[in-house]
Amino acid sequence: MTTFRIKRYNPEKQPEPYFEEFKVDATEGITVLDCLNDIKWTQDGTLSYRMSCRSAICGSCAVKANGHAILACQRQAEHIADKDDTVTIEPLGNMKPIKDLVVDFKPFWDKIDKVKPYLHNDTPAPEKERTQSPEEFRLIDDASTCIMCGACYSDCNVLEVDDNFLGPAALAKAQRFVGDSRDKSTLERVKELSEPGGIWDCTHCGECVERCPKPAQPFYRIKEVMASALEEGVHNNNGARHALSFTKSVKHSGRLNENQIPVESVGFFNIKGLLELIPIGIRMLLKGKTPPILHRSIKEADDVKRIYRELGE
Amino acid sequence: MIKHDVVIVGSGLAGMRAALEVCKELDVAVLSKVYPTRSHSGAAQGGIAASLGNVESDSWEEHMFDTIKGGDYLNDQDAVEEYVKAAPRVIYELERMGCVFSRTADGKIAQRSFGGHSKPRACFSADRTGHAVLHALHEQILKESKSIKIYSEWSMHSLTIEDGQCKGIVVSNIRTGEVEVIQGKAVIFATGGYGRVFKITSNAFASTADGAIAAFDAGLPIEDAEFVQFHPSGLYRQGILFSEAARGEGGYLVNGNGERFMEKYAPSRMELAPRDIVARAEQSEIDAGRGGGGKGPGEGFINLDLRHLGEARIMERLPQIRQLGIDFIGVDCIKDPLPIQPTAHYSMGGIPTDMFGQVIVDSEGTHMPGFFAAGECACVSVHGGNRLGTNSLLEAVVFGERAGKAALEYARKTGFEKINESHQKTKVLKVMEEVYQSDGTESYNDIRNEMKEIMMANCGVFRDEDRLKECVDTLQKLQVRFKKGKVTDKGKLFNTEIYEILELSNMLKMAEIISTAALNRKESRGGHFRTDHDKRDDENFLKHSMLSKSEDNSIDIKYKPVVITKYQPKERTY
Numbered sequence: 001m002t003t004f005r006i007k008r009y010n011p012e013k014q015p016e017p018y019f020e021e022f023k024v025d026a027t028e029g030i031t032v033l034d035c036l037n038d039i040k041w042t043q044d045g046t047l048s049y050r051m052s053c054r055s056a057i058c059g060s061c062a063v064k065a066n067g068h069a070i071l072a073c074q075r076q077a078e079h080i081a082d083k084d085d086t087v088t089i090e091p092l093g094n095m096k097p098i099k100d101l102v103v104d105f106k107p108f109w110d111k112i113d114k115v116k117p118y119l120h121n122d123t124p125a126p127e128k129e130r131t132q133s134p135e136e137f138r139l140i141d142d143a144s145t146c147i148m149c150g151a152c153y154s155d156c157n158v159l160e161v162d163d164n165f166l167g168p169a170a171l172a173k174a175q176r177f178v179g180d181s182r183d184k185s186t187l188e189r190v191k192e193l194s195e196p197g198g199i200w201d202c203t204h205c206g207e208c209v210e211r212c213p214k215p216a217q218p219f220y221r222i223k224e225v226m227a228s229a230l231e232e233g234v235h236n237n238n239g240a241r242h243a244l245s246f247t248k249s250v251k252h253s254g255r256l257n258e259n260q261i262p263v264e265s266v267g268f269f270n271i272k273g274l275l276e277l278i279p280i281g282i283r284m285l286l287k288g289k290t291p292p293i294l295h296r297s298i299k300e301a302d303d304v305k306r307i308y309r310e311l312g313e
Numbered sequence: 314m315i316k317h318d319v320v321i322v323g324s325g326l327a328g329m330r331a332a333l334e335v336c337k338e339l340d341v342a343v344l345s346k347v348y349p350t351r352s353h354s355g356a357a358q359g360g361i362a363a364s365l366g367n368v369e370s371d372s373w374e375e376h377m378f379d380t381i382k383g384g385d386y387l388n389d390q391d392a393v394e395e396y397v398k399a400a401p402r403v404i405y406e407l408e409r410m411g412c413v414f415s416r417t418a419d420g421k422i423a424q425r426s427f428g429g430h431s432k433p434r435a436c437f438s439a440d441r442t443g444h445a446v447l448h449a450l451h452e453q454i455l456k457e458s459k460s461i462k463i464y465s466e467w468s469m470h471s472l473t474i475e476d477g478q479c480k481g482i483v484v485s486n487i488r489t490g491e492v493e494v495i496q497g498k499a500v501i502f503a504t505g506g507y508g509r510v511f512k513i514t515s516n517a518f519a520s521t522a523d524g525a526i527a528a529f530d531a532g533l534p535i536e537d538a539e540f541v542q543f544h545p546s547g548l549y550r551q552g553i554l555f556s557e558a559a560r561g562e563g564g565y566l567v568n569g570n571g572e573r574f575m576e577k578y579a580p581s582r583m584e585l586a587p588r589d590i591v592a593r594a595e596q597s598e599i600d601a602g603r604g605g606g607g608k609g610p611g612e613g614f615i616n617l618d619l620r621h622l623g624e625a626r627i628m629e630r631l632p633q634i635r636q637l638g639i640d641f642i643g644v645d646c647i648k649d650p651l652p653i654q655p656t657a658h659y660s661m662g663g664i665p666t667d668m669f670g671q672v673i674v675d676s677e678g679t680h681m682p683g684f685f686a687a688g689e690c691a692c693v694s695v696h697g698g699n700r701l702g703t704n705s706l707l708e709a710v711v712f713g714e715r716a717g718k719a720a721l722e723y724a725r726k727t728g729f730e731k732i733n734e735s736h737q738k739t740k741v742l743k744v745m746e747e748v749y750q751s752d753g754t755e756s757y758n759d760i761r762n763e764m765k766e767i768m769m770a771n772c773g774v775f776r777d778e779d780r781l782k783e784c785v786d787t788l789q790k791l792q793v794r795f796k797k798g799k800v801t802d803k804g805k806l807f808n809t810e811i812y813e814i815l816e817l818s819n820m821l822k823m824a825e826i827i828s829t830a831a832l833n834r835k836e837s838r839g840g841h842f843r844t845d846h847d848k849r850d851d852e853n854f855l856k857h858s859m860l861s862k863s864e865d866n867s868i869d870i871k872y873k874p875v876v877i878t879k880y881q882p883k884e885r886t887y
């Protein structure tokens with residue numbers, strides 16, 4: 001029997017959330033969602049959560065399991081349970097709980113809306129389709145797999161401290177248009193996305209890549225938008241803002257301390273992500289434009305030197 | 314009371330496409346019990362049909378013929394013609410909206426083969442076509458957000474028909490439990506299918522027949538309910554789908570003895586024969602003990618073998634399917650075959666409409682003023698007795714647009730009539746209150762499971778008189794037991810238990826309608842197969858069934874003629 005510790009919350013009855021335990025026979029092939037259903041249908045009908053497709057495509061069922069956002073329908077319970085055969089289920093983070101595992105997605109959708117998530121192309125349409133090569137399709141293929149589940153939003157470090165950050169899903173959605181060969185507003189888009197709350201406020205922590213159940217993988221998309229912004233000559237003229245939110249987030253989550261941790265241990269994603277941007281930055285430099293991308297922690301002369309050395313090899 | 318010129322229930326492809334039409338001139342509301350992008354359309358994997366001819370030359374005539382043959386000649390051919398002719402245009406429109414499609418080397422929309430289609434006609438976006446189209450439409454809805462009001466996580470309970478005219482709907486906000494009347498000059502239902510009445514199904518939890526039953530309760534008929542499509546490749550036990558694209562790309566079906574058994578059942582089309590034929594072949598193999606696992610309906614499996622396609626092709630064309638196998642049963646289809654079984658997938662029947670989405674109330678085609686339906690909840694009928702893969706996303710888009718246009722046209726000429734708000738609201742409040750107060754001894758969960766079991770076993774791929782009689786009988790008893798259920802959540806806030814119980818009530822009724830229609834169709838055609846009447850019988854049954862509520866609350870059965878224009882019924886072989 002697997003123990004499910006579920007965070008319960010019903011402000012109609014009691015203002016504070018609490019944990020309640022249920023036992024479920026989670027045999028092989030049983031998903032976390034199957035377990036929640038088993039609890040609701042045979043033990044306690046008052047448990048509320050969202051679900052619909054059961055096949056990891058509608059994005060309804062994201063919850064936190066043992067501290068990290070997952071799609072309940074996509075994961076088998078036995079793969080999630082810890083060594084005591086326990087699964088702790090909580091609502092997604094960074095959004096207000098409504099009841100039990102149901103959270104208010106309004107800020108999430110508002111931010112999606114902010115990136116003007118629709119194709120812009122006023123040129124006269126051809127009689128048939130607008131052509132797009134398979135290579136061009138591939139540039140938006142990953143971003144377009146996003147199912148708007150909010151797993152990335154839930155676990156993003158910046159959102160924990162900065163409500164204004166558009167967040168990983170909205171930025172991934174933005175890449176879907178920035179990268180679309182049919183879209184005619186790339187420059188305006190990357191300008192807007194470089195405003196406060198946009199791409200440069202991401203701290204490259206890579207958490208969203210870990211959490212994303214689809215190939216959408218927001219941080220990689222964010223990097224692509226950063227690259228497009230640099231290519232388009234749009235600079236971040238407020239690097240401090242970025243550094244600040246990073247510091248804040250680190251302070252808040254306590255996961256990283258950039259002053260103490262040498263750069264190579266800041267995390268795989270961090271370094272790799274920045275490294276990939278550097279060549280573009282250098283190209284910009286050569287064109288007489290300043291690369292704005294360098295993160296405060298790697299602005300330290302030694303680290304920058306090291307990165308350049310690695311690049312040269 | 315809330316008022317909108319046009320009210321649409323459902324935000325799948327059909328509902329959103331309709332909204333984009335109406336919003337050009339009038340104020341429109343879209344109501345959905347799940348957030349729009351969570352609608353079931355997003356689960357569609359394989360493709361959307363149109364004779365673009367991007368890969369091989371193709372024509373609407375061929376698309377039309379394939380559709381009619383696939384539907385076993387029960388399709389209304391005038392509607393099919395309009396529908397296949399519109400297909401290329403609506404696909405180009407979706408593309409211009411920004412829909413992401415996989416491409417050919419020369420940049421056109423890529424197309425692939427699909428069961429029952431004689432040409433590669435399925436436009437696709439890898440293996441998540443429904444998702445791509447759903448999100449493209451949702452993007453347009455966000456763009457038009459000034460003229461489209463979305464009621465997300467609101468549920469429709471009943472349809473308001475007064476003085477022979479549709480005037481609105483009664484709804485509730487799932488978050489607060491509050492009941493409201495929404496008045497509309499026109500109402501469009503786009504509420505999707507009802508596969509959830511079966512134990513093994515590919516359908517989402519939201520596909521529960523709410524729309525069909527609201528119409529039925531308002532006195533309208535349900536057409537061709539007996540025609541349910543069983544998809545050949547549902548994941549064993551879970552029922553979730555491995556797209557037919559897996560076979561379109563060249564996958565094999567193999568029984569427990571390692572034989573490609575389709576040789577015996579459809580030697581020319583093999584794995585790509587239409588779904589009803591493949592599902593029956595699988596079920597026959599399983600029933601004969603040549604599958605894996607158990608025997609009989611709902612038990613046992615067949616292997617879907619993709620290994621010979623190779624990793625590169627699987628990764629390019631079927632990445633999501635591969636991931637589903639890995640996540641849900643730990644099988645990587647690059648290395649091992651996937652265990653599958655027939656799964657209840659698509660409802661050919663539904664609320665009868667003409668080819669403009671206008672709901673009709675009888676066999677003569679009389680209109681119900683102000684009421685329109687489109688998508689899977691409607692029966693036009695373009696699919697006849699069996700829908701071809703990729704034809705239903707197309708249906709949702711084509712008839713979503715048409716219903717939107719027709720509703721717009723109608724609402725423009727109509728005012729807000731007087732509506733008896735308190736009466737309509739009280740009726741729904743009373744039903745809800747009964748559920749809230751239910752404190753009996755029966756478990757709703759048991760009732761739901763028993764319904765699903767009996768529908769799968771007795772009204773599934775193979776049916777016969779005895780099993781169907783038992784099925785109807787059981788369902789009637791379950792409806793009695795339903796009245797003695799017990800609810801645990803008495804709160805108003807996001808009370809999903811109450812909504813599940815209301816859905817169960819709709820499903821019990823729908824299951825009875827399906828099995829009653831099946832009992833009365835004493836022939837085999839398309840998705841409906843009677844082992845005791847195993848031939849098609851055009852003399853007696855080349856007609857649509859129309860089931861409605863009779864005076865004494867039992868079910869009344871009538872029939873409606875099939876429209877035949879170009880293609881005379883012929884024997885259907887593949």
Ligand SMILES: Cc1cc2nc3c(=O)[nH]c(=O)nc-3n(C[C@H](O)[C@H](O)[C@H](O)COP(=O)(O)OP(=O)(O)OC[C@H]3O[C@@H](n4cnc5c(N)ncnc54)[C@H](O)[C@@H]3O)c2cc1C
Pocket residue numbers: 322323324325326327328344345346347349352353354355356357358359360361362442443467468469470503504505506515516517519520523524554556658659687688689690702703704705706707709
């Ligand atoms: C797994 C799977 C794969 C498929 N693949 C394909 C494919 O490749 N090609 C193809 O052509 N077809 C495919 N189909 C079929 C196709 O997806 C559906 O027929 C089609 O998407 C139906 O669209 P719709 O707009 O009619 O309804 P849906 O998308 O089902 O939407 C129904 C809407 O109604 C709302 N609703 C229902 N009841 C209520 C209520 N009481 N109150 C408020 N709102 C309500 C829901 O919230 C939802 O928004 C597939 C189906 C499945 C299950």
Ligand code: SF4
Pocket residue numbers: 152155156157158159167168201202203204205206207208209218219222
């Ligand atoms: S990489 Fe950026 S967007 Fe992703 S979780 Fe970290 S801070 Fe948030």
Ligand code: SF4
Pocket residue numbers: 145146147148149150151152153168169172211212213214216217218
């Ligand atoms: S980017 Fe990934 S995690 Fe974020 S909402 Fe989309 S699918 Fe979910």
Ligand code: FES
Pocket residue numbers: 050051052053054055056057058059060061062071072073074
């Ligand atoms: S239920 Fe749809 S993603 Fe899990």
